[in-house]
Amino acid sequence: MFDHPEVRYLTDAKGNVESVQLSLKLWQLIEPKIHAQLKASEAPTPLVQAAGPLKSFEQLLQFWDFKYPYSPAVDCPYCGAKTADWRSDAEQPFILTNANIGGLLVFLCKGCGTTVRQKHFRDHMAVEHSTPKG
Ligand SMILES: [Zn+2]
Incomplete structure (x- = not known):
């Protein structure tokens, strides 16, 4: 994990990282990429008979x-x-x-x-x- 003022790691009580918080500036920078990534990984509707x-x-x-x-x-x-x-x-x-x-x-x-x-x-x-x- 890398340390950066725009990135904050959120941990549970035991100190395990549960999620990552980004500054709005950073989020806006990478949001389109994540959006494209999520869209690409969506399962396509099956077009063959199961x-x-x-x-x-x-x-x-x-x-x-x-x-x-x-x-x-x-x-x-x-x-x-x-x-x-x-x-x-x-x-x-x-x-x-x-x-x-x-x-x-x-x-x-x-x-x-x-x-x-x-x-x-x-x-x-x-x-x-x-x-x-x-
Ligand atoms: Zn139709």
């Missing part, structure tokens, strides 16, 4: 006891992307990101990043979506 949700989806189909057959059609209310069957569509416009045996399927629209949630109830399916901000 096995976990597929497994849950298979279980949902296995125990399907709703009053209507399962429909594999998905469409994005935000950008208009749609598929008649997300499982076999060569373009793979939607990725299943979450599924549960209770009837919830969550898809990610690859085109615009919108999350499409299909909630299966006994008599009908409800669709909700949320679009990414920014």
